[in-house]
Amino acid sequence: GAVVSQHPSWVICKSGTSVKIECRSLDFQATTMFWYRQFPKQSLMLMATSNEGSKATYEQGVEKDKFLINHASLTLSTLTVTSAHPEDSSFYICSARDGTHYEQYFGPGTRLTVT
């Protein structure tokens, strides 16, 4: 149980285009989803927290207009990187938590490369 999927697993896009990443909880209802960014050999940096049906809470320094988060249902959250630039290239990981347990279940991550 407690499986989280992410799609796509990797994507290459041109500078200036937008990319959407999906995060799905497959066998539980995720009341809260988190989006992280991880640079090589570094820790996970929380970008935003989203609760189903409400606006995401962004961490300081994360541009909400650039990283659009939509938590449309209890099993799906999406992160859209708008007008991507090479510096947005990174590993993006989502995690999900249900309403009764504290642990986060992580998706496999999405490797974004902006050329």
Added chain:
Amino acid sequence: GQQVMQIPQYQHVQEGEDFTTYCNSSTTLSNIQWYKQRPGGHPVFLIQLVKSGEVKKQKRLTFQFGEAKKNSSLHITATQTTDVGTYFCAGSSGGYQKVTFGTGTKLQVIP
């Protein structure tokens, strides 16, 4: 903001040796979680500690939460090659809504 540091950053051990990673928070935590990330993989939840001075064991892994709830440690006895990966602590200072991940300790086990 809250900062969570881990030491060491890297650790190479001979298989069979013990290993310890230490986690220190700049603020008092309400709880701390530990995750393991294998190379190329995603973090996997190991355990959560809530009480001051709490100690929990999972087979060869021993987790401690400091009395002041500002530090924690993970100790692995007699490491195996399957223990290879990066270990992250993640602390929360206000319920479970948000956790701050530590800097991580990368463990390499030499067979």
